[in-house]
Amino acid sequence: MAKYSILVNGKKHDVDVMEDMPLLWVLRDIIGLKGTKFGCGKALCGACTVHLNDTAIRSCSFPISAIGYGKVTTIEGLSEAGDHPVQEAWEKFVVPQCGYCQTGQIMNAAALLKKNAKPSEQEIEQAMQGNLCRCGTYNRIKAAILEAAGTPVTAG
Amino acid sequence: MNILTPFQKRKTARVDSEIFSVSRRDFLKTSGLLTGGLILGVSFFSCDSKGKKLATLAPNVYLSVASDGKVTIVAHRSEMGQGIRTSLPLIIADEMGADWNKVEIIQAEGDEKKYGNQNTDGSFSVRMFYKPMREAGAIVRLLLLRAAAKEWQIDVTKLDTQNGQVIQLGSSRKKDFGDLVQTALSLPVPKVSEIKLKDRQHFNMIGKETPIIDLHDIVTGKAVFGIDAIVEGMKIAVIKRCPVVGGSVKSVNDRKALAVPGVVKVITIKGAGLPATLSRPLSGVAVIAENTWAAIKARDLLEVEWELGANASYNSAIQIEELKQVVGQEGTLRRKRGDFDAAKANAKKVIEHTYIAPYLAHATIEPPCALAIVTNGSCEIWACTQNPQGARDAVAKELGVAAEKVKMNVTLLGGGFGRKSKPDFILEAAILAKESGLPIKVQWTREDDIRHDYYHAMSVQRIVATIDSQNKLSGWAHHIANPSISATEDQAVVQPSDGELMLGASDFPYNVPAINIATHDAKAHLRIGWLRSVRNIPQVFAAATMLDEIAEARGLDAVANALELLGEDRHITFEQELIKTTYPNYGEKIEDYPWETSRMKKVIERVAKESGWGKSMPAGSALGFAAHKSFLTYVACVVEVKVSQDKKISIPNVYYAVDCGLAVNVDRIKSQFEGGAQFSASFALKSAITVKNGEVEQSNFDGYQIIRMPDSPKQIHVYILDSDAKPTGVGEPPVPPFTPALCNAIYAATGKRIYTLPIDLTV
Incomplete structure (x- = not known):
């Protein structure tokens, strides 16, 4: 067990947990932020995606001890009122089906657009390939990302 | 135990029957609000956010109207991405003329006596509850109309509902639902026999696109799983x-x-x-x-x-090899038409293949x-x-x-x-x-989920098709071996149940003079369950790829072959050809939901038209076709495939035509087809569970793979046929035809037939 002070969505949290506890479980079980989801525990599905200093990371495989002074952003902190351009595009295209993987998809997409404001379809596919959606919403996800990037989307 | 398989008959729902009136009955026990044998519209009092007491009209368990105008609708089926928390409530809201923005939807707890069947599978929800939901809405609508008629002292026929208000036709007079609650509470609840359901042209939501109600909560991480x-x-x-x-x-x-x-x-x-x-x-x-x-x-x-x-000595690869031998035998005949042996003896050409499909895990992203x-x-x-x-x-x-x-x-x-x-x-x-x-x-962790599922059973099948000297398909023999779902309850069961057989095997609809459908013994060594569209997955993979081969042998294109084999417009029945086997028809009477060849032909013609079937394609690209009715919904599918020099498969376009009766929420029908293609693409290209020494060998998404964005079908075009027929479900029907259509496209592009799933073009 060890004490950590981490910055999540602009707020400092002091936690006393095992050194190897993945950030995912710190967020969900200790801090109580439930928007970040558990899917695989092995960084294979992307449901747990959050930002560490604007970079998408898989929180299920990222130990608390490695966070340091990094700024963590979760879906709860992506925008004040759920109005981040990616979230708005998600609503416009009614992307989700069950919705479970979507917070991870949105966080991954938001990180992509921060790095690459106008990604091509192929760049989107490469950047999003670590995020699984069992319901199969991939094409709407792609359309929403293009929309959020301001790239005209043709109906398909 | 109330664990029904997805194709068993359910208790049907009647909105004015006892089972839907428990809250009312419970209330009456304590309130004594019974006058002249009529049940009045009140059920309970609630409070608004400031604690003010509100009168509430709640004539059935599915909805209530409070005196502040809030309409509360109960979603009693489970939401798992099919959009049912939106699609059933919108039926009620549309029928009653509610303002959708003022509707609150609450999730029912599990209580069959109160809500009727809540077992959410088998693509049942819209099929089973479309009418009861409309009746529930219509009863409240009539009650509110009568309340306004009483207050305004005019005839009820001069009134209508719209956006949460009762309006007087040809006048500007209107009143919010909430303001009519007190008067409505003094009136008897109309019986179903008194209501008149809206005509289709008066629908505001049914047949249109309504976003799911949980959308904002999902994209902001507030949705509670x-x-x-x-x-x-x-x-x-x-x-x-x-x-x-x-x-x-x-x-x-x-x-x-x-x-x-x-x-x-x-x-x-x-x-x-x-x-x-x-x-x-x-x-x-x-x-x-x-x-x-x-x-x-x-x-x-x-x-x-x-x-x-x-089960510690069980190896799935060995069982598959054994079953390949087993399906070569005669087996247990379950459906017989004509004389298949004679057809084979007289055939000009006999095509025979064995088809293999693996165990599959559900792998819901939420374990x-x-x-x-x-x-x-x-x-x-x-x-x-x-x-x-x-x-x-x-x-x-x-x-x-x-x-x-x-x-x-x-x-x-x-x-x-x-x-x-x-x-x-x-x-x-x-x-x-x-x-x-x-x-x-x-x-459960992901490892727990992949290793301890109720698996979709692996499958070994053999199909023999005979073509006579007139170039007609003269015989069809389909041999099936797979561990049955029923074996999970009773180990003595070694052959598929009637319900499993119906899913793409005993329901073979084509006009062939001789048909044998036979099943063979296959012991279960895992927990066998059902997975979205169930046995349709392997059975339609085998049947619809064989049909493509038959079309080729006959010198016809696959669409022309299918249309010809469906024959004249008619209702198909199966019972008279079944042997010690029933035809469950997905839990519905065949009179209520007949197998109509005309509807199947229309979806086939539509998908052919929309996909440009028959057009010339560049080298390495091709279209493939398959059609299948499942869960009472008619679906035809064309898949466009592109196979690169290094045998990499990409899927630029998928075309679906669907007849699911009257379309309720068009956007969620489309999304089910979009997702159904991806779901099926996982099985076609990626997924397999294998067992060694009784233990599942895969444990996470590295070993048990599902489709990812780069390999996923790109454009999925969904064409919904206009229909007034009774609505049927769309959760499962998109899945079965996709994989055989893909396999047929791969053959057209490469000359390689697919007999084993998942597809591997390198072997």
Whole structure:
């Protein structure tokens, strides 16, 4: 067990947990932020995606001890009122089906657009390939990302 | 036990029958508001956000109108991505003329007596509840119209409802629903026989596109899934289960596990043994801890010695080899038309192939999880369950209490696909909560999920097709071997049930003079369950790829072949050709939902037109076709494939034409087809479960792969045929035809026929 002070969505949290506890479980079980989801525990599905200093990371495989002074952003902190351009595009295209993987998809997409404001379809596919959606919403996800990037989307 | 397979008949719903009036009856017991034998519209009083008491009109269990104008609609089916929390309530709202923006939707707990059937699978929900939902809305509409007619002293025929108000036709007079509640409460509730349902041209929501009600909560991370349920003092349980089905715990050394900080206790669960059953947990050892990470770590440190049992010598690869021999035999004839042997003897050409498809896991991205509290002989559960009533009964039985003592709260489901129809994970929570005296959340890891599923059974099939000297398809023999779902309850069952056989085998609809459908013995060594569209997956893969081969042999294109084989417009019946086998017709009477060849032909013609069927394609690209009716919905599919020089498969376009009767929520129909193609693409290209020494060899998304964005079908075009027919479901029907259409496209592009799933062009 060890004490950590981490910055999540602009707020400092002091936690006393095992050194190897993945950030995912710190967020969900200790801090109580439930928007970040558990899917695989092995960084294979992307449901747990959050930002560490604007970079998408898989929180299920990222130990608390490695966070340091990094700024963590979760879906709860992506925008004040759920109005981040990616979230708005998600609503416009009614992307989700069950919705479970979507917070991870949105966080991954938001990180992509921060790095690459106008990604091509192929760049989107490469950047999003670590995020699984069992319901199969991939094409709407792609359309929403293009929309959020301001790239005209043709109906398909 | 109330664990129905997805194709069994359900209790039908009548909105004015006893089962839908419990709240009213309960109220009447205490209120005495019974006058002249008529039941009045009041049920209860609620309060607004400021604590002001509101009168509430609640003539049936599905909806209520409060005097502040708020309409509350109960969603009683489980939401797992199909959009049912939106699609059924919008039917009510449309029929009553409610303002959708003022509608609040609340999720029902599991209670069959109150709500009718809640077992959410088999693509049942819209089919079964379209009419009751409309009636529920229409009754309230008529009650509000009568209230306004009374207040305004005019004839009810001069009134209508619109956007949450009663309006007077040809006048500007209107009144909010809420302001009519008091008057409505003094009126008798109309009977179903008194209502007139809206004409189709007056629908505002049915047949249009309504976004799902949980959309904003989902994209902001506020939506509550099973994994998100919490209660004070809750502990987390993670379980090490016996790696072989039917095995049990011999001994446990939990010293290292108990040393992990945060671990509270270790409890052994005595599971079902054999048969594994659809309604009991597996044997295992649970670690209970303060948080999930401690529970996972400690679980991995448990040292458990297992009594592995009879399945420890099972190898799926060996069984597949055995079944390849078995399906070469005569088997048990289940459907017979004409004389297949004579057709074969007289054939100009005989085509014969064996088809192999693997075990599949559901792999919902939300692994199974459930939260239980057990106190003083009663139990409260929060779970991502498709079947809250079945789970409630199973928990009651497990705990030895009456079902009324079990409150089953239903969360959103992070995917279901049939996995969450089974209550095993909920029972684990209930058992551990009782044993520990603590509120327990059982959390499955991905490894638990992939290794301990109720698997979609692997399949070995042989099809023999004969073509006569007139170039007609003269004979069709379909031989089937797969472990049956029924074997999970009864190990003596070694052949597919009537319901499983109906899914793409005994329902072969084509005009062929001689048909043999035969089944063969295949023992089950895993827990076998049902997965989105069930046996349609392998059976339609085999049948629809063989049909493509037949078309080629006859020198016809696949669409022309299918249209010709469907024959003249007629209703097909199967019963007279079945041998000791029934045709369940997805739980509906064949008179109510006939097999209509004209509807199938129309979807085929539509998909051919929209896909440009027959057009010339560049080298390496091709179209493939398949059509199949399942869950009473007619679907035709064309897949465009592109195969590169290095044999990489990409899917630029998928075209679906669907006749699902009257379309309710068009956007969610489209999304089910979009997702259905992706779901099927996983099986076609990626997924397989294999078993060695009784243990599943895959454990996470590295070994058990599902489709990812780069390989996924790109454009999925969905064409919904305009229809006034009774609505049928769309959750499962998109899945079966996609894979054979893809296989047929690959053949057209490469000359390679696919007989084994998942597709591997390198062998």
